[in-house]
Amino acid sequence: MKAVLIDPYAQSITDVDVGDWRDISKYLQCSIFCSGGYTEDGDAIYVNDEGLYDEQMFVDMPDLIPYPYPLAGRVLIMGIDRASGESTDATLSADDVLDIDHMFRDRGYMARKYG
Numbered sequence: 001m002k003a004v005l006i007d008p009y010a011q012s013i014t015d016v017d018v019g020d021w022r023d024i025s026k027y028l029q030c031s032i033f034c035s036g037g038y039t040e041d042g043d044a045i046y047v048n049d050e051g052l053y054d055e056q057m058f059v060d061m062p063d064l065i066p067y068p069y070p071l072a073g074r075v076l077i078m079g080i081d082r083a084s085g086e087s088t089d090a091t092l093s094a095d096d097v098l099d100i101d102h103m104f105r106d107r108g109y110m111a112r113k114y115g
């Protein structure tokens with residue numbers, strides 16, 4: 001399935017292919033991941049479930065990700081069939097996401113801004 005990886009460490013946004021949950025874990029570089037919500041287009045957002053403890057970089061995209069704080073670590077965007085819960089191709093591409101205002105923040109910034 002087509003997905004979009006947002007990597008604050010590489011400061012990149014790229015299209016990737018996801019076969020199953022192992023690929024999600026591989027792209028997020030973690031052993032436990034969870035849903036970080038949904039984009040306004042309805043795509044699912046996946047993040048490292050232990051990101052607030054482990055990660056040093058954050059993704060700040062308030063126009064894409066309707067969450068009040070930046071997300072910790074890498075972010076993977078995938079489509080989802082809401083009726084079945086099955087993953088599908090993301091509706092957005094990396095080029096679409098690159099056009100949306102975004103910032104990569106480090107842990108120092110987060111401590112100063114949010115305490």
